[in-house]
Amino acid sequence: MSTYEEEHGIQQNSRATQEIGENSQEEQRRQVRSQLQGLFQNFGSSGGEGNRYSDSTLLLQLLSQLLPESLQEEWLQEMDKGKNAGCPDSFASSLPRINKRKLKVTDNCSICYTNYLEDEYPLVVELPHCHHKFDLECLSVWLSRSTTCPLCRDDVMGHRIINEIDTTEAELEEDWGMYG
């Protein structure tokens, strides 16, 4: 979304805060201020990550109501575009590479159906959380249009925040597979 829209939203909001502050009690003022703060925090973080977190979608929709009607539609379209698009380019290249020695002869990429070891220098990466492996080249193309794992539909971008909470079991299983 453009800075103009962002500024516009902020302007209108701060004006609203002022009005309420003048006409009401101290406590109400504080409440409104903290609410707005939360709103802007969410707005800021989702703006930076390209609107990919569904939990901030509602807030963005609410915020969009503060915009003039002519801009609202444009903004909502922009949001939809963000939803359909894939991960940022840097995401796929930031994924951990898999050492050639850890690849079995039968392992193949489920996107191109090629055995990794057919290539003398296979460039294989692993997705966080679900640990599914793919050729970097194949996965990059897929992640430029989607944010899900091709094998299990796990939302690969979704775990960057809640990673700590629910990966413990998956990691445990993976470890058993590696050493057992």
Add this chain to the structure above:
Amino acid sequence: MSRITKEYRVILKTLASDDPIVNPYRGIIRSLNPIDETDLSRWEAKIYGPSHTPYENYQFHILIDVPSSYPMTPPRINFEQNDILHCNVKSATGEICLDILKPEDWTPVWDLLHCVHAVWRLLREPVCDSPLDVDMGNIIRCADESAYQGIVKYFLAERERSRYH
């Protein structure tokens, strides 16, 4: 070697086998092959009607377009025109409404065999919530099993008659 070329090899090997482990599609997919050997972008398939459905004992002809962006985008799959009566198929055009073939639900790990198998399963389990053929959808929604069976069987009998007479 491109992915579709690899698939072609696998398909030939799979469908030629009598071993149910190698070929889990026996009695489901009769054939799946490119229309012209030199062009792997246009395919056709023949599937058997699933047993215990009104489609039993009939065969259905499926046309497949494989886009150049495949497998990143799904293949386009249609029945032959006027080949089938089903609540998720527009009979006149053969258009199929099947979630896994929509770009937002597609994943590149699926291949043509999966897709054709999914179409076969659609014959067994019609989805009346999103019908392309609203009338057929309504009949299923009313749970009027005998009407549904009767209409489909009549359509297919007529289909056979117009083909061979």
